[in-house]
Amino acid sequence: MRPIDRILACSARVFGLSWPPAGDDADPTRAARGAAVSEADLDALECCAVEGFAAERLMREAHDGRPC
Numbered sequence: 001m002r003p004i005d006r007i008l009a010c011s012a013r014v015f016g017l018s019w020p021p022a023g024d025d026a027d028p029t030r031a032a033r034g035a036a037v038s039e040a041d042l043d044a045l046e047c048c049a050v051e052g053f054a055a056e057r058l059m060r061e062a063h064d065g066r067p068c
Contacts, residue, residue: 011045 007049008045011049012041015041015045017041
């Protein structure tokens with residue numbers, strides 16, 4: 001699994017959704033919970049993840065590499 005897939009799966013769980021997107025029957029949690037992630041949801045989650053990484057990097061640079 002690619003790192004972005006792990007990020008999306010984690011982000012989806014936060015919003016009560018499941019990963020991978022609808023149409024992939026390999027995810028037993030989707031069937032159990034009846035929730036699915038649309039491609040638009042995934043695009044939004046991916047943008048949030050990318051923005052989060054960028055913000056963390058900027059904060060680390062502002063604090064001489066130390067975590068905030």
